Amino acid sequence: MVEEHLLLLSLLFGAILFLSFFSLHYLIYKCTHKPTVPNIVQANFPTPPGRKGWPLVGETLDFFSELRNGTIHKFITDRRNKYRSKVFRTSLIGHPMAIFCGAEGNKFLFSNENKLVQIWWPASIDKIFPKSHNKPNNEDFVKVRKILSAFLKPDALQKFVGTVDTIMKQHMQTDWIHREQVEVSVLVSKLTLALACRLFLSIDEPRVFDRIAKPIKDISAGMLSIAVNFPGTNFNRALKASKMIREELEVMIRQRKIDLSEKRASSTQDILSHMLLAADESGRFFKEADIASYLVGLLHGGYGTLNAALTFIMKYLAEFPDVYHQVQIEQMEIAKSKELNEMLNWDDLRKMRYTWNAVNEVLRLMPPIFGAFREAITEFNYGGHTIPKGWKLHWNAYSTHRNSEYFPNPEKFDPSRFEGDGPAPYTFVPFGGGPRMCPGNEYTRMVILVFIHNVVMKFRWEKLLPDEKVVIDPHPRPTQGLPIRLHPHKP
Template structure:
């Protein structure tokens, strides 16, 4: 047997100390908390040092039961608020419509927007959640690009894009894989509408980097070679440099008053200044465009995928949607593109889309940060703590949606769900500005797909998983049957 030298023993003991240090600090912190009046703070489980309960949070999503993380802790600790640790942060989860209302009503006074470190590393502007008046006004000006009045003029272009997509990728096919096609469609459309990138070959190369970015978006924020986060940061850098070149060329075209300058989101951003007359620089605009691409692409592709899924499973719902859309088609001169009047008639179709987003919300929830100490539901929330609200605390609660697993578009008739119970796009000042955009794109796609095809699922029991957004585990393969229009 070899004898360990004294110096080697010292090194081993020192290494053991370093490894154990986070656990010791964690235990000391918990002990100090327990010595206080713990009833002042939300109850919960902080999990492992540093990583907290992040792995459990992500694992349950990939198993297709993301709501279990929220529901189990609501039952164990409190139906209103509990504490955990996610993405390296102390995290308080506010539940139910009361929690949603509290957060949405106290934006920029008690809480502000916050995103996990992985997102901030990949999209730096995502961490720009300043609450000063100038920053707030700048965000509001940029959000005007997504108002209905602005987006109405793009409905015809959305219609053309949907027709082209179906002709290219669905026509003359016996089977298609819906989820990757929906992602392709969503990305191609945002490239066209946000920065007039109509070159499909160029957009396809662009998408390869974008897919790498998405894969690392929600991950443990450790940037080491080989990790999904490291790859995503590299892909983001490539994309932002690429878009910055487009920005520089667009600036030149605007300065030279080129007649063919596109009137898209990019042009609007270039012409929008803050209250002091300051404009964003090229890389800032490129960074924000990347963020918009993520938001505009993910919501649309996920929603379209699950609408197709539920229409395949529920023939009577499909027939109602098809009847509504065929009536609109018959009322228009042949070849005329959709317009806002047509969209406003798609009431049943939109209720179907909303029910699909209730059952499979494109976003699980969103994050906030406490900007001051405050009390909620009798518990003390500390400045700097991160706050999370989840769609799962209300979307599948039978108190607000009876028989919550049943697909029922009639839930949205009349006054619809109770306030703060249906929140696929969030709420308050930080409500997703793309909700109007998503509505238009989704309804235009529904119109085109149900008037051209009927379909059936190949795998009847295909699971829904979260990775990091909801998707069918096998990509939703379907068999197509063309329809006569």
């Protein structure tokens, strides 16, 4: 009871800080910015229908409450149906925001990147992943994207399949075998962090994983929080966690520079080497602090999205034995084609068609990212409405993934949806789309399929908490970590 009272007091105090902060921000903004109403009137189109919600707070609390409860599609669907519009307006985290609905909205935003819209994230994310400059977001994005694409494209990833398979088998041997019960999210968190450190940074030291495991979780918890740096808040912990990991990475970066200059490290061995040696047309290299910040974001991205995907794959395979059985049959056929102790290869992954259909159905129901934000860089019209310059925009995976127009009986788990040509374009967007599509989608596919092969060949399993609650903050997760009972296959 005392803890509940303390929690309520802390929430109340946080709300007061939130309102005070945005009240001040609003007054400053009103005094220093000219109103944009004349431009809207001249466009001859109204702004999207909707409501601003509470003063300053807007509909932020409703939005993030629905998001956390996994019902964000209801927040969007209810308003889309109410306003009968392809886009509606709301107010989130202190900004007017247009939410684009359906596959058409996804296509519009993805197709107009850097033309009408650009990436935008809440202030909390910019502060957690700071940069040493204020240059336009797109300059470094193009450079980083080029590096990641070169390292994470299928041709480059093929050489890592055997390494990932070896790490998986070691992981199964040390953390899964000989245990009757495990907590899935704990084990896959350890695995995905080890893989990211090994492949992205060439780090293979358990003590490093242990040091950064909790800070990475703290970063996740604080990413979409109110950007008020008050001790004890999720945002405060995320800032401290980011700083701690960046400082650790900067030590590694300086050592890698020495190793590269003395030929003790390869220029192509991992993403860290690529980033250190990449220069733009003017000969400018990344600063060490910026590399550290980008790497923290990369570690978090690889860690958070993969944890969610692997955890919910285990959940749904436990709930649908017929799907598990079909996956197992496919994996056994692949295992039979291998010599003793032969590792998986890229061709093996291409044979896992049914398995990947099942994975896609998991990603449809529980996309690792709920969506993303954009900003209008110019005024434009969409769906008969004016979107003013500077407005924030949002696309949401759940609003199409659980839309019966695109996926009949959307709550049903059905891998056959992905047979043949699969879903219509822009309806299934677990990794986004357009120039901003997640560059790690092929890496994610590789890790998921190798993981499934190894776990299915060793176990079947059952959930210990049939009605375990799922929350999203910002990635989906079972609140108790998905405890399961393992049943090893007989030799």
